[in-house]
Amino acid sequence: MNFDTLSQTVPILLVDDRPENLIVLEGLLSDQGYELIKALSGNEALHMALKQDFALVLLDVLMPVMDGFETAELLRANPKTRHIPIIFVTAVMKDSQFKGYDVGAIDYLMKPIEPLILRSKVRIFAELFQQRRELEMHRQHLAEMVDRRTAELQQAYAELQNSNEQLVKRDKEKGVLLKEIHHRVKNNMQVISSLLNLQAKCITDQTVRAMFEESRNRISSMALIHEKLYHSADLASVDFKEYLRSLVAGVATTYRRRDVVLSINMEPVALDVHSAIPCGLIVNELVSNSLKHAFPAGRQGAITIGLTRNSAGNYLLTVTDNGIGFPADQDFRNSQSLGLQLVIMLTEQLHGTVKLLSDQTRVEGSRFTVTFPGASAKKGDRNG
Ligand SMILES: Nc1ncnc2c1ncn2[C@@H]1O[C@H](COP(=O)(O)OP(=O)(O)O)[C@@H](O)[C@H]1O
Numbered sequence: 033m034n035f036d037t038l039s040q041t042v043p044i045l046l047v048d049d050r051p052e053n054l055i056v057l058e059g060l061l062s063d064q065g066y067e068l069i070k071a072l073s074g075n076e077a078l079h080m081a082l083k084q085d086f087a088l089v090l091l092d093v094l095m096p097v098m099d100g101f102e103t104a105e106l107l108r109a110n111p112k113t114r115h116i117p118i119i120f121v122t123a124v125m126k127d128s129q130f131k132g133y134d135v136g137a138i139d140y141l142m143k144p145i146e147p148l149i150l151r152s153k154v155r156i157f158a159e160l161f162q163q164r165r166e167l168e169m170h171r172q173h174l175a176e177m178v179d180r181r182t183a184e185l186q187q188a189y190a191e192l193q194n195s196n197e198q199l200v201k202r203d204k205e206k207g208v209l210l211k212e213i214h215h216r217v218k219n220n221m222q223v224i225s226s227l228l229n230l231q232a233k234c235i236t237d238q239t240v241r242a243m244f245e246e247s248r249n250r251i252s253s254m255a256l257i258h259e260k261l262y263h264s265a266d267l268a269s270v271d272f273k274e275y276l277r278s279l280v281a282g283v284a285t286t287y288r289r290r291d292v293v294l295s296i297n298m299e300p301v302a303l304d305v306h307s308a309i310p311c312g313l314i315v316n317e318l319v320s321n322s323l324k325h326a327f328p329a330g331r332q333g334a335i336t337i338g339l340t341r342n343s344a345g346n347y348l349l350t351v352t353d354n355g356i357g358f359p360a361d362q363d364f365r366n367s368q369s370l371g372l373q374l375v376i377m378l379t380e381q382l383h384g385t386v387k388l389l390s391d392q393t394r395v396e397g398s399r400f401t402v403t404f405p406g407a408s409a410k411k412g413d414r415n416g
């Protein structure tokens with residue numbers, strides 16, 4: 033670091049009412065490289081000290097109008113000049129020595145002046161002045177650096193805050209948009225469902241009508257997911273137990289089996305949209321099948337739906353009925369009908385496995401189980 037201090041001159045104020053004394057002082061100090069400023073009175077000295085800083089004042093004691101002591105007192109009284117060191121130059125020793133210290137002198141020199149003593153005393157103050165000046169420059173440089181750094185940090189902070197606000201805003205907008213989309217998808221599906229309903233009214237064939245009913249239920253299962261997503265806090269997952277309640281209520285209305293008790297046996301669980309839709313459609317198929325096939329001719333019974341998650345994070349979905357049981361001569365995996373084909377396809381979509389437990393000798397009715405991994409296990413496959 034170079035502050036160029038040494039190239040700066042050291043100003044020294046010489047005060048004496050007699051020009052010849054000033055010339056003597058000047059002569060003794062002229063080869064030392066100082067900037068020597070002369071004043072012929074205390075008044076002039078004060079005036080100059082206010083205009084510029086000095087490393088030292090060499091102050092004559094005996095002067096007319098305002099003597100050296102008065103001048104020193106006034107220099108001490110002013111905050112601008114208080115710090116300037118004063119050396120009295122006097123011919124009268126005893127008194128002035130004490131009085132001089134009282135008014136703030138740092139040292140004194142006796143007349144006639146001894147050149148060696150004068151020079152060495154002045155040099156000490158010149159060096160002090162240089163150091164003070166250097167320190168001040170360091171301080172200023174540091175203050176500037178701190179100011180600059182503070183400004184930089186403030187700017188960076190402001191930018192960060194700004195982009196954060198933008199992100200929050202964008203996030204909010206996305207949320208609103210997503211909500212809107214769920215709402216519209218649900219509405220559109222409801223429209224499709226209504227259209228199918230209107231058309232079904234004109235169909236006299238019971239089998240074809242039933243097919244329309246089934247299609248309507250499938251669409252409703254999906255519409256319901258979007259309705260639940262619309263109301264969910266994170267817009268990406270649904271309370272699946274709550275969803276199943278609505279779903280089952282809808283399916284029960286279609287088949288009107290008051291003699292079959294439907295129950296949901298599970299803890300509340302949040303399923304993300306990618307699992308919830310296939311899972312909901314599977315439940316729709318299996319519960320519809322139980323209502324449709326397991327309890328013929330007024331047979332009473334119960335259907336239970338369960339969903340649990342094991343320690344490995346896999347889900348286990350079960351749909352159980354205590355009906356007549358799945359036909360022993362049929363392989364549910366090779367069904368020619370749409371319902372079970374859908375169950376198999378949707379299970380594949382979940383990267384899961386489906387099993388059927390239906391053995392009339394050991395178990396009453398049928399139990400379908402679908403095991404599928406939790407969200408984290410199939411993350412890379414969201415668009416699939
Ligand atoms: N829970 C069940 N209890 C008894 N039989 C069932 C059950 N689920 C399915 N089935 C049998 O499997 C067949 C295929 O079902 P599915 O593929 O859903 O077609 P659909 O329901 O249109 O007949 C049914 O026709 C029925 O014979």
Ligand SMILES: [Mg+2]
Pocket residue numbers: 317320321371372
């Ligand atoms: Mg079916």
